[in-house]
Amino acid sequence: MxxxxxxxxxxxxxxxxxxxxxxxxxxxxxxxxxxxxxxxxxxxxxxxxxxxxxxxxxxxxxxxxxxxxxxxxxxxxxxxxxxxxxxxxxxxxxxxxxxxxxxxxxxxxxxxxxxxxxxxxxxxxxxxxxxxxxxxxxxHGYNKRMVAVAGDLAAGQMLMESFRNQPWLGFEVVGVYHDPKPGGVSNDWAGNLQQLVEDAKAGKIHNVYIAMQMCDGARVKKLVHQLADTTCSVLLIPDVFTFNILHSRLEEMNGVPVVPLYDTPLSGG
Structure with missing residues (x-):
């Protein structure tokens, strides 16, 4: 409630x-x-x-x-x-x-x-x-929004730092959530993805920014499904590096977003 x-x-x-x-x-x-x-x-x-x-x-x-x-x-x-x-x-x-x-x-x-x-x-x-x-x-603390980043993409780290450098936006960073890796975790690490879901259900997080690689599609889908039962807003940060490889152009076909992989210069529509 x-x-x-x-x-x-x-x-x-x-x-x-x-x-x-x-x-x-x-x-x-x-x-x-x-x-x-x-x-x-x-x-x-x-x-x-x-x-x-x-x-x-x-x-x-x-x-x-x-x-x-x-x-x-x-x-x-x-x-x-x-x-x-x-x-x-x-x-x-x-x-x-x-x-x-x-x-x-x-x-x-x-x-x-x-x-x-x-x-x-x-x-x-x-x-x-x-x-x-x-x-x-x-x-001054009015209408603060607690935000968290799921994943370890560089884009998520940059977004988190921008929130910290601009406190007037009202976004307070809780931390970064991702599964531990052999090389260790950073100081911003707040727990694994299951901990993120628990914190979101407890009302400790308002916005979740998913910054995971495209190869982690199954994990992203599972995380989004789990966060659907919470009241937090879920936003996806695309894997910009991968999108750049794919010519970084997003098109729409009959209302469905598509990313062209190969295109011929002779195609005139």
């Missing part, structure tokens, strides 16, 4: 941040157009309000398509800002093209450019403040 409460609390925290992001985006868009109209000596009437509403609807629609209002925890700020500006740019272009067919909208190009530039700055600044605020809370 305690594990379920922790899972629900994590979802509530993510929903709260998403709600703050949505309200901040809406406020900045309307405030940006109002401020541009005030500086330009224009009245902020129902026409301007309708333009802002159309742009907002398009922006929210793109946000749903691109899964923009999700948890950006552990994702680089540059990635979030790039998608933010991409959605905002497309929203302005679509709205400007839509109202251009109506003679009632006599909006000058400089108004559109000023609104776009001012709102772009406001959106980035506000998202930065949200990230800083959430990071400060997590750095």
């Amino acid at each position: 305690t594990n379920l409460k922790k899972r629900e609390r994590a979802k509530t925290n993510a929903s709260l941040i998403s709600m703050v992001q949505r309200f901040s985006d809406i406020t900045i868009m309307f405030a940006g157009l109002w401020l541009v109209c005030e500086v330009s000596g224009l009245s902020f009437l129902y026409m301007q309000l309708l333009v802002a509403l159309i742009t907002l609807v398009v922006f929210q629609m793109l946000g749903g398509i691109t899964d923009f209002y999700r948890s950006w925890r552990g994702v680089r700020a540059a990635t979030e800002f790039a998608l933010l500006l991409q959605n905002w740019t497309l929203s302005v272009i679509f709205s400007a093209g839509l109202v251009a067919f109506n003679n009632d909208f006599d909006t000058q190009l400089k108004i559109w450019l000023a609104w776009y530039g001012l709102t772009s700055i406001g959106l980035v600044v506000c998202r930065s403040c949200i990230r800083i605020g959430a990071g400060w809370l997590r750095n």
Whole structure:
């Protein structure tokens, strides 16, 4: 019961941040157009309000398509800002093209450019403040997530070190779990895979990152099956070295992900 409460609390925290992001985006868009109209000596009437509403609807629609209002925890700020500006740019272009067919909208190009530039700055600044605020809370122990790495791949070690070097993300590393090897274990070793399952069932771990080689497919499948009875999130770190050998290109055929092993330069689809 305690594990379920922790899972629900994590979802509530993510929903709260998403709600703050949505309200901040809406406020900045309307405030940006109002401020541009005030500086330009224009009245902020129902026409301007309708333009802002159309742009907002398009922006929210793109946000749903691109899964923009999700948890950006552990994702680089540059990635979030790039998608933010991409959605905002497309929203302005679509709205400007839509109202251009109506003679009632006599909006000058400089108004559109000023609104776009001012709102772009406001959106980035506000998202930065949200990230800083959430990071400060997590750095002080709020909404901590206990994470563990299953396997001894180098990618898992790098991910673990990145979590330790960025405490504001709110990820606290429990350790690395894998079966002991003849050469000994590292200082980060927290137990074997069976110990990982027991700790996950006890609610000591929230996220499990599986970093095992492709030849250990049977063990990965068994571990995933055992962790299915827990409330922790299970994520797979692919064997990047092996994927590089396989040309590191992932394709999709009728909804099924496939990795091409050999391809001919004459294949044109």
